[in-house]
Amino acid sequence: MSTKKRIAALAAVAASAALSVAMASPASANTSSGCTVTPLKPIFAGFNSSGVKLVNYRISVSCTSGRTVSIDQQRYEEDPWPNGDDFLGSTSFSTSGVTTLSNVRTLVDGELGDEEVYHNVRFRVSSNGVTSPWTSYQKSSVLTIGN
Numbered sequence: 824m825s826t827k828k829r830i831a832a833l834a835a836v837a838a839s840a841a842l843s844v845a846m847a848s849p850a851s852a853n854t855s856s857g858c859t860v861t862p863l864k865p866i867f868a869g870f871n872s873s874g875v876k877l878v879n880y881r882i883s884v885s886c887t888s889g890r891t892v893s894i895d896q897q898r899y900e901e902d903p904w905p906n907g908d909d910f911l912g913s914t915s916f917s918t919s920g921v922t923t924l925s926n927v928r929t930l931v932d933g934e935l936g937d938e939e940v941y942h943n944v945r946f947r948v949s950s951n952g953v954t955s956p957w958t959s960y961q962k963s964s965v966l967t968i969g970n
């Protein structure tokens with residue numbers, strides 16, 4: 824790619840990133856540089872062989888053609904103030920097109936009673952050798968689930 828073309832492509836990515844910031848809303852979907860990524864509410868996904876509950880932290884992805892999206896997922900268990908939420912782990916994904924990613928994890932028994940689990944995702948988009956900045960994190964709805 825010529826330098827001029829590369830600069831034009833970079834400007835296009837920057838422009839669509841700026842647009843996504845301007846359009847930011849409390850909704851959990853986020854669109855940047857031709858990709859929309861949504862952290863779906865975690866769902867119960869059965870039991871493992873030890874009888875421990877499983878939770879699927881799914882991510883909905885929709886990208887226009889020629890784009891590859893890198894996603895950073897951070898999983899948490901929510902606690903009321905003054906306690907901070909418990910970090911459960913993180914996973915990186917790379918994909919393209921229209922898909923729903925699955926990530927099935929064992930449900931941690933971190934406290935008496937139900938657990939309140941959710942995930943945050945951020946992403947960046949690569950197209951024609953140009954990569955957008957990371958978006959801000961988007962939070963999913965919280966699943967309340969007993970162990």
Ligand SMILES: [Ca+2]
Pocket residue numbers: 900901902903934937938939
């Ligand atoms: Ca909790």
Ligand SMILES: [Ca+2]
Pocket residue numbers: 932933934935936937938969970
């Ligand atoms: Ca518990």
